[in-house]
Amino acid sequence: MGDDFDKVFKALADPGRRLLLDRLHAENGQTLGQLCAHLDMTRQAVTKHLKVLEEASLVVPVWRGREKLHYLNPVPIQEIAERWVGKYEKGRLRLLADLKKQLEGDADG
Structure with missing residues (x-):
């Protein structure tokens, strides 16, 4: 690889x-x-x-x-993104997803 x-x-x-x-x-x-x-x-x-x-x-x-x-x-570029960018961004993206869920939940209630 x-x-x-x-x-x-x-x-x-x-x-x-x-x-x-x-x-x-x-x-x-x-x-x-x-x-x-x-x-x-x-x-x-x-x-x-x-x-x-x-x-x-x-x-x-x-x-x-x-x-x-x-x-x-575009597959090779995606593989590079997963290998070299994705692993560094997982935590940050998870936090953003959790924040989005919280904000959307507050808007419903």
Whole structure:
């Protein structure tokens, strides 16, 4: 699992790759040409970034005929959030949930 996290962190470290993920989040299932049209990067640079994102499983390519569509896969980011953020926030979130229950209970009574 450590090697998978390393690939995800490496992929997320580059602002250009984060921009590609943002573009796919805004409109999933884009071709290379569609992605390049909205970015200030060469086609070759986008291709290299997509390869790193695919190796980290952050982008999943799907072939539709001769067209290669790129889809965002948020699972690796969620796994990082659970591993590196979630365990530190559990207590705080539990307190907020308890507070919400108390406040909602008071509003009913």
